[in-house]
Amino acid sequence: MQMDERKKKILRALIQDYIASAEPIGSRTIARKFDLGVSPATIRNEMSDLEELGLIEQPHTSAGRIPSDAGYRYYVDFLMEPPALRxxxxxxxxxxxxxxxxxxxxxxxxxxxxxxxxxxxxxxxxxxQKGKGTFSRMHFLPYQPGQAIMVVVKENGAVENHIIEIGQDVAAEELQKIADVLNRKMHGYTLNEVKRTLLHEIYSELTRQRSLLDSALELLEPILNDQDQEQxxxxxxxxxxxxxxxxxxxxxxxxxxxxxxxxxxxxxxxxxxxxxxxxxxxxxxxxxxxxxxxxxxxxxxxxxxxxxxxxxxxxxxxxxxxxxxxxxxxxxxxxxxxxxxxxxxxx
Amino acid sequence: MQMDERKKKILRALIQDYIASAEPIGSRTIARKFDLGVSPATIRNEMSDLEELGLIEQPHTSAGRIPSDAGYRYYVDFLMEPPALRxxxxxxxxxxxxxxxxxxxxxxxxxxxxxxxxxxxxxxxxxxQKGKGTFSRMHFLPYQPGQAIMVVVKENGAVENHIIEIGQDVAAEELQKIADVLNRKMHGYTLNEVKRTLLHEIYSELTRQRSLLDSALELLEPILNDQDQEQxxxxxxxxxxxxxxxxxxxxxxxxxxxxxxxxxxxxxxxxxxxxxxxxxxxxxxxxxxxxxxxxxxxxxxxxxxxxxxxxxxxxxxxxxxxxxxxxxxxxxxxxxxxxxxxxxxxx
DNA sequence: AGTTAGCACTCATCGACTGAGAGTGCTAAC
DNA sequence: GTTAGCACTCTCAGTCGATGAGTGCTAACT
Incomplete structure (x- = not known):
């Protein structure tokens, strides 16, 4: 069975009416509301065809028809007038x-x-997605004793800050050194990548400065395990x-x-x-x-x-x-x- | 009319049952479920009193009673066993x-x-409330050309950052100067206070360094007018x-x-x-x-x-x-x- | 005097039934 | 191919009565 012009007209009319009213619509109503030049009986026959094509369906025997998913699909793909914006x-x-x-x-x-x-x-x-942005650089700022603010800048421009724990005795210069290492290593990687592949590299680099190692790893923890990151x-x-x-x-x-x-x-x-x-x-x-x-x-x-x-x-x-x-x-x-x-x- | 012991017992029973079932509850049911040692008729009389006291009410003539607001109030204030936590x-x-x-x-x-x-x-x-925290200090960090990150630390420990526009030609030292002035002036005030009373003071201080004035005022704008701030x-x-x-x-x-x-x-x-x-x-x-x-x-x-x-x-x-x-x-x-x-x- | 049994009354709820209305499918005529 | 006519189906809203839970009142009981 083919979709001829009249079937299309009827389907369009039915869908448009249903979209507006949310009520099942019958042959009689279509004939009355839309000037298709044919009688309800003819429309009934066509609707019967449309139902066989799977484009419309009946909620129950003696209600009108409503569009099926396939009907809407056909409408969107072929019938609908091009979307115009008010x-x-x-x-x-x-x-x-x-x-x-x-x-x-x-x-x-x-x-x-x-x-x-x-x-x-x-x-x-x-x-x-937060976790997706590639890392650009980080800075440390003073905070409370034993804590610092870590500001992370992503390449897409996002800025996040985190409070991190540092040893009471970690000096500003040391933090700067850590930041330098991390900036050098992590630049251009996403945090997820850092987590997966780069950590041990950073680890080995920092073993040379043994004192910084623990701090550095702990510092990274909040941004790497931030639960908002992926989801x-x-x-x-x-x-x-x-x-x-x-x-x-x-x-x-x-x-x-x-x-x-x-x-x-x-x-x-x-x-x-x-x-x-x-x-x-x-x-x-x-x-x-x-x-x-x-x-x-x-x-x-x-x-x-x-x-x-x-x-x-x-x-x-x-x-x-x-x-x-x-x-x-x-x-x-x-x-x-x-x-x-x-x-x-x-x- | 006074609340005697039996009235209290009945009210308590009624409220507890209603809390559990959400159904109006009648004299018969109370007599059956709770062992008060009196007949439904007595309970009916008491319930009639309770209704007159405004503690319970009837949804319609032949339904049971339900507690009124006043009834709950009485229950919470006098009847309820002390809240225990599982x-x-x-x-x-x-x-x-x-x-x-x-x-x-x-x-x-x-x-x-x-x-x-x-x-x-x-x-x-x-x-x-964001706007309420008193200002502690601020820092500037480099960002894109012509922009900087302003990190604001409040005395309660909150950290916020904002992207601000700076002139292309503003050097890091100049920013530092601005930060110094602002930090000195604003420390210990809430942002709302700053907005109301301090702005002109800062203004006059910075006129001496005319070149910085415009920048400084514009810098403050985002944190002062942040719509999240008050609400x-x-x-x-x-x-x-x-x-x-x-x-x-x-x-x-x-x-x-x-x-x-x-x-x-x-x-x-x-x-x-x-x-x-x-x-x-x-x-x-x-x-x-x-x-x-x-x-x-x-x-x-x-x-x-x-x-x-x-x-x-x-x-x-x-x-x-x-x-x-x-x-x-x-x-x-x-x-x-x-x-x-x-x-x-x-x- | 307080308590209780008995009873008539009220009212929401539920199921069964009904008529109206909308819609269909089928048939036969156009 | 189209249409009028018609019997049929099914939902919906409304009515009716039975049911049951609950009440208030009265009179008897302790």
Whole structure:
């Protein structure tokens, strides 16, 4: 069976209506609302075909039809009019992404808020991974007696500080020496690499200055074992918007959804970090069972050619794909520009 | 009408049963479950009295009684057996609060998680306010060309860093001079005080070194206008636990509750920062309408005599007060000890 | 005077039933 | 190929009555 023009029209009409109303829609209603020039009976026949093709389904015998995952997929791929952005949304995005921003954290949270606000859906934003940034250099600053502040600068510009324990008797010059060794050795490596391969090298270098060895190794410990390092935080915006979606009128669904929200790992899996450009994942297409009734529009963003993060919009499969896609697309474009041009933004 | 011994017994029984079952409880059930040696009829008479006293109420004519806010209050103040902590809970708290912790953030999030886990309720933790810490000193470190890292150390030990813009031509020595002036002037003041009163003084001091003036003022800007500074973040743990409470089986209630959760300001108001020790706020006793069906057990914690934060447990008014109180009490005790003894913990 | 048994009454809950409404599939006519 | 007609299905909202838990009141009992 082929998809002729009329079938497409009917499918489009059905999906658009369902997206707007969340109610199953029948042949009669389609005939009434959309001027297709055919009677309900004809539409019934076509719908029967569409059902056989797996594009729509019936919740129960005598309800209207609703789109299946495959139906949405077909809609997004072939039927949907090209995503257009409303001018005021465009302005809003531009306004929010041209701020002068000093912290990547802020960019992330702002973007997250922006996306959920524009779509009335939930946004998921994944920022640069801490552990991934390659090490550039470190400094020590005085702190309390027996302690020092270690400031670590990554090559992507991120700055972190840690309080470390030093012996009471370690002098500033000694610390400087340690910093010199570490800076020399670790420059250009990620912290994970340091952990895996470089440690024993540093170890052997420092045995010559036996007194420094213990300190040095202990100093490194906090940045190497920082639990935030690998498992980066996923930012969620507008989770509450989900509660307004009629598909989540059931408390049990809300529970499982929100439970999944609490696990960063799950959320991260929703964002297609491996794929370029705009990705649309519909319903069961993602692997996570908790999100089988949800769709995700996601896109990556980059700094200097390298993919450093991703933004996504999460909604029920019945969502306004055109709008969401336009918003995600435009936002990542602006984000890329912001991160490229504004050199002052440390990541 | 007076509260005689039997009335107390009945009220206690009723509240304890209601806390456990969340179901209205009638005279017959009380007579059966609790061995009070009187008939249901007598209990009915007593319950009628208790209702007149405002301590219990009826959801509708032919249901059992449930405690009113005043009833819980009476229970907490006079009836409840003194809060005892289970040994394993005790151990857990001790284990979690004797970690070697380097960041106050971690202490906060850990505590939050711990509390919600132990009670199966929601925890609210308010940490030290950034803007409040008095300034101790600052350092500048090299960063990109035209930029520097400003590391600010507060007297309570907190360390923050900011990327600041400096003129391309500003030399390290000049920065050092600026730092010296600022360190001298600002030591011992809170950033808010600096903002209010000290700025013009610094201004006049630096006019002598005209070239530095602009830089210095611009440098201060990020730490003075940091929006995180005053409005501190409230940490929420186990918000989902609320969904398991039968009183939140209604989606509308969940919505308003979670909406309130999103506003830090609201949550902050739940914690009685002004009062010493353990505070119990029952139902409508707090001023926020969204939380009129909730009770809060809260306590402040301190560093060096000064109150720097508060922890709280939020649950439905029908909560196990004894347990929650014991847990909050013990946790803050341990927290105080941790923050007092472990000098290494920067706030 | 306090306590208790008895009783009539109230009210939420639940299952069964019903009618209305929406929608379908099929058939036969156009 | 399209359409009108029709019987059929299924959900939903509402009604009805039975059930059961609980109450308040009264009168008898200790």
């Amino acid at each position: 001018d005021d949304d465009k302005m809003l995005i531009e306004r929010e992404t041209t701020h002068r921003i000093h912290e990547i954290q802020e960019v992330i949270t702002q973007t997250s808020k922006l996306l959920s606000q524009l779509t009335s859906l939930t946004s998921v934003v994944l920022g640069p 980066e935080h996923v930012y969620l915006g507008g989770a509450l918007n989900m509660l307004n979606q009629p598909e989540f009128r059931d408390l049990e669904k809300v529970k499982t959804l929100f439970k999944a929200f609490e696990e960063d790992g799950r959320l991260k899996k929703l964002l297609s970090m491996d794929r370029e450009g705009l990705t649309v994942t519909i319903g069961g297409e993602n692997k996570l069972d908790e999100f089988k009734d949800c769709s995700v529009i996601s896109a990556t963003f980059r700094v200097g050619g390298e993919i450093v993060g991703a933004v996504g919009i999460l909604g029920p499969t019945r969502m306004d794909y055109a709008k969401a896609m336009a918003i995600v697309d435009y936002t990542t474009r602006m984000l890329n520009r912001l991160l490229r041009t504004s050199k002052r933004t440390p990541l | 040994d394993d809970d005790k151990m857990l708290i001790e284990r979690e609060t004797t970690h070697r912790i380097h960041e106050i953030q971690e202490v906060i999030t850990q505590t939050s998680k711990l509390l919600s886990q132990l009670t199966s309720l929601t925890s609210v933790v308010l940490g030290p 501190e973040h409230v940490y929420l743990g186990g918000a989902l636990n609320m969904l398991n409470q039968p009183e939140f089986r209604d989606l509308e209630k969940v919505k308003t509750l979670f909406k309130a959760f999103e506003e830090d300001g609201r949550l902050k108001k739940l914690l009685s920062m002004d009062r010493e020790g353990l505070t119990v706020t029952i139902g409508g006793e707090n001023k926020l309408d969204e939380f009129k069906d909730c009770s809060v057990i809260s306590a402040t914690f301190r560093v060096g005599g000064e109150i720097v934060g508060a922890v709280g447990i939020l649950g439905p008014t029908r909560m196990d007060y004894a347990k929650a109180m014991a847990i909050v009490d013990y946790t803050t005790r341990m927290l105080n000890r941790l923050l007092r003894t472990s000098k290494r913990t920067p706030l």
